[in-house]
Amino acid sequence: MRFSFSNEQEEFRSSVRRALEARSPTTEVRKQMATEAGFDREGWKKLNQELGLTAIHIPEAYDGAGFGFGELGIVLEEMGRNLLCAPFFSTAVLATTAILNAGTDEQKKALLPKIAAGEITATLAFSEDSGLNDAASVAMTATPSGAGWKLDGAKSFVLDGQTADLIVVLARKPGSKGEDGLSFFTVDAKAAGLGRTPLKTMDETRKMARLTFKGVDAKLLGAEGGAAAPFAKTMQQIIVCLANEMVGGAERLREDALEYVKMRMQFGRSIASFQTTKNKAADMLVDVEMAKSAAYYAAAALDENDDDLPAVASLAKATAAEAYLQTAIHAVQMHGGIGFTWDNDTHLWFKRAKSSEILFGDANHHRELMMKNWKH
Amino acid sequence: MTEQTSEHTEDSVRADVRAWLKDNWDPALGLVEWRLKLCDSGWGAPHWPKEWYGRGLPVKFNTVVDEEFARIGAVGVAKAGIRTLAAATILAHGTDFHKQKFLKRILTGEDTWCQLFSEPGSGSDMAGAVTRADKQGNKWIINGQKVWTTSAHKAQWGLLLARANWDVAKHKGLAYFILDMKQPGVQVHPLKQMNYHASFNQVFFTDAVVEPEMMVCDVGDGWTVATTTLMHERRGADGLRTWAQATNRQGRIYDEERAEIATTMAPYTWYPQRAGRVDLVMKRAEETGKINDPVIRQEIAKLLCMSKSSEWTARRARAAQNLGRPQGPEGSLGKLASSHVARQAARVHTYLTGSDALLSGKDSPMDGVIAEILVSVPATSIAGGTDEIQRNIISERVLKMPKEPSVDTNKPFKDVPRNIVSS
Numbered sequence A: 001m002r003f004s005f006s007n008e009q010e011e012f013r014s015s016v017r018r019a020l021e022a023r024s025p026t027t028e029v030r031k032q033m034a035t036e037a038g039f040d041r042e043g044w045k046k047l048n049q050e051l052g053l054t055a056i057h058i059p060e061a062y063d064g065a066g067f068g069f070g071e072l073g074i075v076l077e078e079m080g081r082n083l084l085c086a087p088f089f090s091t092a093v094l095a096t097t098a099i100l101n102a103g104t105d106e107q108k109k110a111l112l113p114k115i116a117a118g119e120i121t122a123t124l125a126f127s128e129d130s131g132l133n134d135a136a137s138v139a140m141t142a143t144p145s146g147a148g149w150k151l152d153g154a155k156s157f158v159l160d161g162q163t164a165d166l167i168v169v170l171a172r173k174p175g176s177k178g179e180d181g182l183s184f185f186t187v188d189a190k191a192a193g194l195g196r197t198p199l200k201t202m203d204e205t206r207k208m209a210r211l212t213f214k215g216v217d218a219k220l221l222g223a224e225g226g227a228a229a230p231f232a233k234t235m236q237q238i239i240v241c242l243a244n245e246m247v248g249g250a251e252r253l254r255e256d257a258l259e260y261v262k263m264r265m266q267f268g269r270s271i272a273s274f275q276t277t278k279n280k281a282a283d284m285l286v287d288v289e290m291a292k293s294a295a296y297y298a299a300a301a302l303d304e305n306d307d308d309l310p311a312v313a314s315l316a317k318a319t320a321a322e323a324y325l326q327t328a329i330h331a332v333q334m335h336g337g338i339g340f341t342w343d344n345d346t347h348l349w350f351k352r353a354k355s356s357e358i359l360f361g362d363a364n365h366h367r368e369l370m371m372k373n374w375k376h
Numbered sequence B: 001m002t003e004q005t006s007e008h009t010e011d012s013v014r015a016d017v018r019a020w021l022k023d024n025w026d027p028a029l030g031l032v033e034w035r036l037k038l039c040d041s042g043w044g045a046p047h048w049p050k051e052w053y054g055r056g057l058p059v060k061f062n063t064v065v066d067e068e069f070a071r072i073g074a075v076g077v078a079k080a081g082i083r084t085l086a087a088a089t090i091l092a093h094g095t096d097f098h099k100q101k102f103l104k105r106i107l108t109g110e111d112t113w114c115q116l117f118s119e120p121g122s123g124s125d126m127a128g129a130v131t132r133a134d135k136q137g138n139k140w141i142i143n144g145q146k147v148w149t150t151s152a153h154k155a156q157w158g159l160l161l162a163r164a165n166w167d168v169a170k171h172k173g174l175a176y177f178i179l180d181m182k183q184p185g186v187q188v189h190p191l192k193q194m195n196y197h198a199s200f201n202q203v204f205f206t207d208a209v210v211e212p213e214m215m216v217c218d219v220g221d222g223w224t225v226a227t228t229t230l231m232h233e234r235r236g237a238d239g240l241r242t243w244a245q246a247t248n249r250q251g252r253i254y255d256e257e258r259a260e261i262a263t264t265m266a267p268y269t270w271y272p273q274r275a276g277r278v279d280l281v282m283k284r285a286e287e288t289g290k291i292n293d294p295v296i297r298q299e300i301a302k303l304l305c306m307s308k309s310s311e312w313t314a315r316r317a318r319a320a321q322n323l324g325r326p327q328g329p330e331g332s333l334g335k336l337a338s339s340h341v342a343r344q345a346a347r348v349h350t351y352l353t354g355s356d357a358l359l360s361g362k363d364s365p366m367d368g369v370i371a372e373i374l375v376s377v378p379a380t381s382i383a384g385g386t387d388e389i390q391r392n393i394i395s396e397r398v399l400k401m402p403k404e405p406s407v408d409t410n411k412p413f414k415d416v417p418r419n420i421v422s423s
């Protein structure tokens, strides 16, 4: 297993960090999060094409850069750190991994180059109104219609669902149950019968929508009835990616809180000189570094197709969830009253920590999955 | 057991208040009109001194009186908000002039108050205030800035801590004033919070004027007086202070009370959420079916252990106080316990709510209440003194552990290092 990043990877990280710091200061984050779309289409297209972000882990055969989850993780960690408002997670992680895991070679050739080139944005719709993240909870139906299919039902909590150009949808054969009868489909966002309602999210930097489908035309992605296995694999990859994004955010919170306490004086001395502050800062470092190790390990495990994967993926998500949330709680506390105000940036990451804790299953859920999949 | 007042028993007090209410309660009266009767009779604040709108009864009888009021739906005096802290402070340290001028209007609810203590540069270190009070002629001229001032935008009067002497040590140079908020030298700007509310404010003073009779104590005693105010504030955190709740009864007085509560409580609508809304937990657990999830059951049980034991700790403290016994350690723990409860409650609500916790406002459960819990709870461990400060108080004052060596109390305040805060 790989336990360190190569020099090239470190350089790549620095260049992504520099670009994001320049393009996405919190003034920009605040501006974008107040819009319905949640990002600036032209600005994102430019940044994406300059750095080739959505191409990172798409194989060269589909016009991508051919890197792995290690590199994708670096991009995500930097984005979590910067709170970049862009449909990157939805496009590059959710839709792209689903297409890679489920699609035929022909379908990948048709879809992935457009994603790699940043011409379209995309997302994956699997959760429904129950908000559950497992295949069995899918109720949306797909019925054959001429050469294609028609979808009926509703999806919710769809990341960037209100803006994505292409939507990958998980649906089932009418009457099927559990993991049987599930297939992936692709839907054009402009298709007739598709309704998109933006949801009000607690974390305004992460936009979601509820999508309704009434006889919406769809194309089958991959094998009919065979989506359970690629969906399971996609979920593992998604949560590892999210864990990497989360540790980036946690580290930023930790650093900002540390900088603040070093500067702030009370009782004629720096509040960083109080032992309770030092203990918190040290605990935060331990939490964040542990969570980073788990997230990095899981990304490397994905690249090496490691046997321990399902368990390790859940381990990384559960660890990141606890670490990010605890870091956020400490960070607000260390700022005192100012940390509770709107104008201070801490709450932006606090809310991201909270939304990441819940997204794709909370820590309890993943600890249970981890135990189910534990091998030794 | 030492009984301070021999002539009163629970039964006699109950009979007295019942008889008085029978003769006087009239829902057709105006709110202020009725409360003036309460002031005259002393039944609005029975534990206050007889000469100041009370009946001089031991505080333990308040529950009996409250029960009798509640039994027939009689409205009480105004109890919500900073005005209760103002009353406690004035009763303890005010002059007769202050008592005359303010106490009645506090009880009738005609005046709203705010607490002007924290500053950008002095929060935990409240005695480090740098708002200046300079004497010109016989008046005091105030310059500087306060922050986090809850209700300042509504208040007629402010409890102001300001520095009048820079050449003595920090705690020695403070004065305590009652400030008229409605004057040209006072400017109030709301401050938006991470939970979208704006219940606190920045307050700027530019040559604001305080008349000499509005000084509560001599320069030098300001900190002692402030401590009284803070003690009452922190005690309120144990959840026993009355939370104004409108009834849906019909009648003029109830309409007026509803209007008053709507106004006074407006800055506080999110306060129950910041405490974690433990009251909603079982209902939500049933509704979501998570009541059957063994992991979540454990978390709910942990929360209930914490919230029940903290409630009973507060009751123990109150019971001892009612018996006139000296305050034991249980009286200092409520504030810190409430932070633990709030955090665990936020955790439980997150688990109960699942993916719906990603949403807020009308798209989220209970019209946004659950989301508001999640983004309001962080205030509990900061407002009214942070958890860290509470721990310092418990360890140093209750447990008598050695104090940290002080670097700022042994020299003139003007020589103490501090952040330069620009406004």
Ligand SMILES: Cc1cc2nc3c(=O)[nH]c(=O)nc-3n(C[C@H](O)[C@H](O)[C@H](O)COP(=O)(O)OP(=O)(O)OC[C@H]3O[C@@H](n4cnc5c(N)ncnc54)[C@H](O)[C@@H]3O)c2cc1C
Pocket: A264, A266, A267, A271, A274, A276, A277, A333, A334, A335, A336, A337, A338, A340, B115, B116, B117, B118, B119, B120, B121, B122, B123, B124, B125, B147, B148, B149, B150, B151, B200, B379, B382, B383, B384, B385, B386, B387, B388, B389, B392
């Ligand atoms: C919702 C809300 C309502 C409020 N309402 C009012 C109001 O009406 N009137 C008013 O005057 N104030 C009010 N406050 C202000 C509140 O009292 C202060 O925010 C609080 O006392 C902390 O001060 P600070 O914000 O300056 O933080 P700081 O004092 O700068 O504290 C920053 C961090 O350092 C820690 N720290 C500081 N000193 C020590 C120490 N000696 N040992 C260990 N750790 C330490 C703190 O615990 C905290 O974690 C309100 C605050 C909130 C959040």
